[in-house]
Amino acid sequence: MNQLKNSIPSVEEKNDETTLGRDSQRNKQRKQKKLVDMEGFVTHNLSNGKFRLKLENGVEVIGHLSGKIRQNRIKIVVGDKVTVELSPYDLTKGRITYRHR
Secondary structure (H helix, E strand, O other): OHHHHHHOOOHHHHHHHHHOOHHHHHHHHHHHHOOEEEEEEEEEEOOOOEEEEEEOOOOEEEEEEOHHHHHOOOOOOOOOEEEEEEOOOOOOEEEEEEEOO
């Protein structure tokens, strides 16, 4: 019986989860994944939705399109400014998450 009580969240815990906004939940997930956000420019268009990017710090990486960009059919061309999520494990590859206007 005690185990069942421990597994059920209290009213205070439920309120904490609902008061968190959508942005703070995303930031919490991003902190768990430990991704690095960088901005850069598209220099080459490679096949299958991959691009060669030059980041603000001068490093060249290969980035692929995120699922939301593919779903919404957002076109990215050479010269566009984009935001890239880099994994801390391999800093030469990333995911394009946003195209700036």
